[in-house]
Amino acid sequence: MTNALNPKTSFQALILTLNRFWAEQGCVILQPYDMEVGAGTFHPATTLRALGPKPWRAAYVQPSRRPKDGRYGENPNRLQHYYQYQVIMKPSPANLQDLYLRSLYAIGIDPELHDIRFVEDDWESPTLGAWGLGWECWCDGMEVSQFTYFQQVAGVECSPVAGELTYGLERLAMYVQGVENVYDLNFNGLDGDDRISYGDVFLQAEQEYSRHNFEAANTEMLAQHFKDAEAECKALLDFGAKGERHLMALPAYDQCIKASHLFNLLDARGVISVTERQSYIFRVRELAKACGEAWLKTEGGGA
Amino acid sequence: MPDLLLELFSEEIPARMQRRAAEDLKTAVTNALVERGCAYEAALAFATPRRLALHIVGLPARQPDLKEEKKGPRVGAPQQAIDGFLKGAGLNDLSKATIQSDPKKGDFYIAIVERKGSATQDVIAEIMPDIIKTFPWPKSMRWGKSSAHANALRWVRPLHSIICTFGSETETPDVVHFEIDGIKAGDITYGHRFLAPGPIHVRRFDDYVSKLEAAKVVLSTDRRKDIILHDAKSLAFAQGLELVEDEALLEEVAGLVEWPTVLMGSFEERFLDIPPEVIRATIRANQKCFVLRKSGSNALANKFLLTSNMIAKDDGATIISGNEKVVRARLSDAKFFWETDLKVKLEDRLEKLKSITFHAKLGTQHQRVERLVALAKELAPLVKADVNKAERAARLCKADLVSEMVGEFPEVQGLMGRYYATRQGEDASVAIALEDHYKPQGPSDRIPTDPVAIAVALADKIDTLVGFWAIDEKPTGSKDPYALRRAALGVIRIILENNIGLPLAQHHINADLLAFFHDRLKVYLRDQGQRHDLIDAVLGIDAGNDDLLLVVKRVEALDALLATDDGKNLLAGFRRAANILKAEEKKDGVTYSGTIDAALLKEPQEKALGDILGVAARHAADHVKKQDFSGAMRELAQLRPAVDAFFEAILVNADDAATRKNRLALLAAFREATRTVADFSAIAG
Numbered sequence: 002m003t004n005a006l007n008p009k010t011s012f013q014a015l016i017l018t019l020n021r022f023w024a025e026q027g028c029v030i031l032q033p034y035d036m037e038v039g040a041g042t043f044h045p046a047t048t049l050r051a052l053g054p055k056p057w058r059a060a061y062v063q064p065s066r067r068p069k070d071g072r073y074g075e076n077p078n079r080l081q082h083y084y085q086y087q088v089i090m091k092p093s094p095a096n097l098q099d100l101y102l103r104s105l106y107a108i109g110i111d112p113e114l115h116d117i118r119f120v121e122d123d124w125e126s127p128t129l130g131a132w133g134l135g136w137e138c139w140c141d142g143m144e145v146s147q148f149t150y151f152q153q154v155a156g157v158e159c160s161p162v163a164g165e166l167t168y169g170l171e172r173l174a175m176y177v178q179g180v181e182n183v184y185d186l187n188f189n190g191l192d193g194d195d196r197i198s199y200g201d202v203f204l205q206a207e208q209e210y211s212r213h214n215f216e217a218a219n220t221e222m223l224a225q226h227f228k229d230a231e232a233e234c235k236a237l238l239d240f241g242a243k244g245e246r247h248l249m250a251l252p253a254y255d256q257c258i259k260a261s262h263l264f265n266l267l268d269a270r271g272v273i274s275v276t277e278r279q280s281y282i283f284r285v286r287e288l289a290k291a292c293g294e295a296w297l298k299t300e301g302g303g304a
Numbered sequence: 305m306p307d308l309l310l311e312l313f314s315e316e317i318p319a320r321m322q323r324r325a326a327e328d329l330k331t332a333v334t335n336a337l338v339e340r341g342c343a344y345e346a347a348l349a350f351a352t353p354r355r356l357a358l359h360i361v362g363l364p365a366r367q368p369d370l371k372e373e374k375k376g377p378r379v380g381a382p383q384q385a386i387d388g389f390l391k392g393a394g395l396n397d398l399s400k401a402t403i404q405s406d407p408k409k410g411d412f413y414i415a416i417v418e419r420k421g422s423a424t425q426d427v428i429a430e431i432m433p434d435i436i437k438t439f440p441w442p443k444s445m446r447w448g449k450s451s452a453h454a455n456a457l458r459w460v461r462p463l464h465s466i467i468c469t470f471g472s473e474t475e476t477p478d479v480v481h482f483e484i485d486g487i488k489a490g491d492i493t494y495g496h497r498f499l500a501p502g503p504i505h506v507r508r509f510d511d512y513v514s515k516l517e518a519a520k521v522v523l524s525t526d527r528r529k530d531i532i533l534h535d536a537k538s539l540a541f542a543q544g545l546e547l548v549e550d551e552a553l554l555e556e557v558a559g560l561v562e563w564p565t566v567l568m569g570s571f572e573e574r575f576l577d578i579p580p581e582v583i584r585a586t587i588r589a590n591q592k593c594f595v596l597r598k599s600g601s602n603a604l605a606n607k608f609l610l611t612s613n614m615i616a617k618d619d620g621a622t623i624i625s626g627n628e629k630v631v632r633a634r635l636s637d638a639k640f641f642w643e644t645d646l647k648v649k650l651e652d653r654l655e656k657l658k659s660i661t662f663h664a665k666l667g668t669q670h671q672r673v674e675r676l677v678a679l680a681k682e683l684a685p686l687v688k689a690d691v692n693k694a695e696r697a698a699r700l701c702k703a704d705l706v707s708e709m710v711g712e713f714p715e716v717q718g719l720m721g722r723y724y725a726t727r728q729g730e731d732a733s734v735a736i737a738l739e740d741h742y743k744p745q746g747p748s749d750r751i752p753t754d755p756v757a758i759a760v761a762l763a764d765k766i767d768t769l770v771g772f773w774a775i776d777e778k779p780t781g782s783k784d785p786y787a788l789r790r791a792a793l794g795v796i797r798i799i800l801e802n803n804i805g806l807p808l809a810q811h812h813i814n815a816d817l818l819a820f821f822h823d824r825l826k827v828y829l830r831d832q833g834q835r836h837d838l839i840d841a842v843l844g845i846d847a848g849n850d851d852l853l854l855v856v857k858r859v860e861a862l863d864a865l866l867a868t869d870d871g872k873n874l875l876a877g878f879r880r881a882a883n884i885l886k887a888e889e890k891k892d893g894v895t896y897s898g899t900i901d902a903a904l905l906k907e908p909q910e911k912a913l914g915d916i917l918g919v920a921a922r923h924a925a926d927h928v929k930k931q932d933f934s935g936a937m938r939e940l941a942q943l944r945p946a947v948d949a950f951f952e953a954i955l956v957n958a959d960d961a962a963t964r965k966n967r968l969a970l971l972a973a974f975r976e977a978t979r980t981v982a983d984f985s986a987i988a989g
Contacts, residue, residue: 093447
């Protein structure tokens with residue numbers, strides 16, 4: 002194996018290794034969803050596909066944006082844009098824990114050297130109306146993944162239950178590469194002049210987006226866009242409703258994703274008061290629930 | 305006698321649920337067995353992160369036979385009733401029933417139903433599926449293919465296998481066969497996830513424990529705790545350090561490992577600038593590690609102890625360095641917060657409190673601080689606190705809520721306030737108040753003792769209670785989301801343990817809230833071993849019962865009085881008077897007041913009582929005014945000879961109506977006199 006393809010020395014090789022591993026488990030390897038989301042769970046391949054009776058297996062990288070976590074590139078661990086690696090298997094296979102551990106071995110974590118633990122962590126997403134039980138997965142005291150058995154998504158009971166794995170890719174890579182600053186990660190696995198670091202790729206973006214998220218984003222415009230996305234989501238849900246069937250669950254859900262991200266931006270700008278916050282979250286959740294219901298009336302949702 | 309071994313093997317059970325779950329399993333299984341006539345000698349329950357286990361010793365091989373009498377209809381009842389009886393009793397012929405004669409009801413049928421006891425293992429097979437399906441997990445889930453069905457099995461995390469064997473020591477135990485959601489009970493378990501993952505064939509409890517041990521699983525939580533504690537102490541000792549013991553953390557950590565291996569890591573000395581509580585909070589909360597102090601000193605050492613679940617082939621070097629990395633990152637954050645926070649004065653943070661809602665209907669933290677300032681100033685003189693210091697402390701007491709450190713570690717609120725106040729040169733009492741105004745947090749927490757801290761602590765709690773009362777968010781049943789019971793108990797403890805006289809009614813507390821305080825006070829005093837009827841007797845007197853310290857002093861004085869002969873007889877006299885009054889007042893349809901016509905007092909015994917009553921009541925009231933309750937009780941006790949003599953010689957219900965009335969008034973006066981100290985009618989016994 003060249004360094005470029007070694008998951009222990011190359012960030013992109015870590016992703017390639019995970020793709021290969023989960024492809025072998027029968028997952029469809031998707032590309033990131035082309036919208037701004039706060040976590041891999043928002044991808045319709047997880048949120049919507051978790052609903053309904055049809056079996057589903059997918060894995061993908063999802064760039065995730067958490068505007069509030071921006072630190073102008075000055076914090077070694079915090080980013081407003083980062084990668085999550087997401088796996089969803091419905092119904093959850095009986096050996097999902099084993100599969101997860103084998104994926105860690107595949108990226109170079111030796112179980113005879115490390116202390117891997119499943120520590121209680123009940124997952125809940127108030128904006129998605131979703132919850133599940135599971136763990137945060139620790140490797141030598143560091144949380145490297147989130148492991149959840151979805152019980153409810155978009156306000157709907159999961160039937161059957163999907164298992165979801167979320168790897169924090171930067172953190173995992175920092176661990177296997179042994180670096181303490183995310184910007185020092187080797188991105189392409191090469192050395193010398195050919196080496197490209199995570200900082201080379203993303204440092205400038207972190208600085209610029211931190212300014213944008215905290216200082217510049219036009220809050221009036223964002224608030225208006227939120228209203229627009231909310232209204233459009235409802236309009237599309239109305240338009241697509243055809244009796245027992247729904248013909249536009251996916252486009253409507255896009256608007257829900259949009260609303261959620263706009264809320265996150267407004268939140269980062271500090272213009273949302275505590276009481277308003279609850280109401281925004283509630284509004285997004287109502288959209289997510291309506292989209293979930295619509296999805297169940299589509300072919301993908303098992304109708 | 306045969307034994308039962310049961311194991312429920314699953315994915316990782318949350319640490320905080322394990323001990324309770326093991327006990328619940330024991331209770332459920334033993335109850336179900338006993339209900340079915342299967343008594344047992346002993347039962348032991350165990351939990352590890354991946355299994356619940358139960359060992360029941362000394363069960364009978366068979367359930368005892370049951371003989372049951374079923375009552376039927378009377379002889380000659382309609383055929384329908386007789387058929388129903390036969391069917392219910394499982395008889396095919398009326399001749400199998402016996403006839404019993406009853407002198408009142410006549411002859412009727414009786415069926416003697418004998419039920420052969422089943423083999424105990426059949427009983428176990430019958431009860432287990434239900435016990436597992438209805439197990440009381442605080443939170444449970446569905447999983448896998450079966451979760452598509454509505455009645456899918458729920459467990460805390462996916463359940464993988466079940467051991468259930470039954471048999472005596474001298475024979476090979478049998479597997480008890482049952483199946484639930486596709487899992488068949490058997491005799492196979494699995495060892496440590498990484499060190500011995502293979503299947504293990506088990507016969508009974510003895511070999512189960514030893515085979516698990518060989519497969520790197522310590523079954524008993526308490527043994528795992530002992531191992532961790534022992535190893536932690538020796539590792540510390542070897543470095544000249546002491547473990548900072550932490551029972552709750554130890555319990556949690558023991559629930560995260562099947563094979564505890566304690567390892568020592570370290571962090572840079574420079575992090576020791578951070579307040580030790582913060583170091584401990586971050587290492588404990590995020591990493592579940594123990595901290596260490598230098599022997600014979602309170603100062604923390606730059607070391608920590610982690611409990612891993614592995615025997616690693618490099619003796620733990622990689623595990624230690626990984627944990628150190630995380631601890632370092634956490635401490636870097638904490639140090640950054642600490643240093644950033646020190647750059648901003650507490651008073652300069654107040655503006656930010658405007659953006660924090662305390663409660664939607666009770667305004668912002670900033671508004672709350674304004675209220676606290678006013679209330680602390682009002683209370684300061686009563687608790688002998690300097691008014692200016694109390695005002696300053698109240699003003700600053702919530703400022704640390706908007707510090708970086710408290711944003712990250714909410715559990716160090718107050719404490720950080722104290723640190724920051726000390727660093728910016730605030731008066732020592734003010735600094736202490738910033739930490740102590742939150743106290744006491746529970747029945748075992750310490751209470752503030754510095755007057756300034758007392759003033760702000762009382763203000764904090766009273767404002768909370770008054771506020772939530774005003775918006776009608778009172779605790780109901782088990783629901784008390786704003787911890788109002790704790791706040792009231794806090795006020796009670798602060799007042800009583802610091803000997804503070806505080807008439808609550810004069811400080812914004814209305815009758816309904818005062819009643820809540822009284823309820824809490826009763827609970828508190830009962831826990832202290834005080835008789836609840838005496839508390840009721842004292843609270844039954846409205847005047848002055850808003851001063852809780854006085855209430856308690858009265859209760860104590862009353863208790864002391866009732867311990868004497870005089871007190872006991874006085875109470876007996878009171879009861880006699882009260883009973884007579886009750887009966888006569890009912891008869892006459894009036895309530896007698898204590899207005900006596902002295903001219904109508906003729907007999908020496910009634911005269912004597914009349915004279916002494918007036919004096920004693922006045923003296924008792926004087927003592928009460930001076931808050932000398934023992935003195936007041938002594939005065940009342942002096943009534944005893946006169947009361948006794950009165951009842952001995954005088955017939956209350958005299959023929960002459962005016963005399964009778966006047967004697968009843970005399971008793972009423974006696975009743976009123978006792979009310980200067982307590983409502984004697986509430987005293988039990």
